[in-house]
Amino acid sequence: MQVVCPHCQGLNRSPAERLQDNPRCGKCKQGLLPSHPIELNQAAFGRFVQKSDLPVIVDFWADWCGPCKMMAPAFAQVASQLQGKAIFAKVDTEANPALSQQYAIRSIPSLLVFKQGREVTRQAGAMPAGQLLQWAQQVIG
Template sequence: MTEFTHLVCPHCQAINRVPTPRLEQHPKCGQCHQPLFTGHPVELTNASFAKHLERNDIPLLVDFWAPWCGPCKMMAPAFVQAASALEPRVRLAKVNTDNEQTLGAQYNIRSIPTLVLFKGGREAARQAGAMTAQDIVRWVQ
């Protein structure tokens, strides 16, 4: 019997039920037909955050950042590299704390960049400060 993994489409926000063995085969959204994994972090807003947190069956790694933050800018390419390495086992996302101040306050973000790893809809780990791609991958694993 095949197990299924629920994934939120990064393009249209539709919830997809993908056979778990097919995760490595570049699945596409059943609604918009775009790839469910792009090798890039998903930009989340107040409107989309809860859906990605609650409806993805895989862990969600969120980079809380701001455009004026030097270390955030330095870490951005490393976070993209980590997305390529960690997908499809982990969904990577970014939250701009200037635009989404409610989320920053809700998750008690005191310094940026801050990475928060969620598993099963709950915070599992947190790391403040810029990291290299290798450090991000190692920390998540």
């Protein structure tokens, strides 16, 4: 499977069965699949969703949004639980308005799921950890 390094954005290949072993980037030697959500910006977003063979679950959020702040710990918890099965990322809509516009984000938090570069589903609104885990497991397969 092809995985984009969240640190240096280098492309890496890893056998699917080894993704649970916390593989390291061949370029920068850091972990490829962190147990926490990664921050994506306009420059890195396209590379991650286009080049990653793992599903990418993106939380579009803003610092001023109360429901976003309430859901952040649940999103981080689910990212840890599903480490190696999906990449969890966050996009600050205030810092990246072009991405918000490109994906027609009308309310936040909004979760978008990408598989092989294409958006496959989205969910608007905050969810508690249990519901978020169940939803994520369904959408990543």
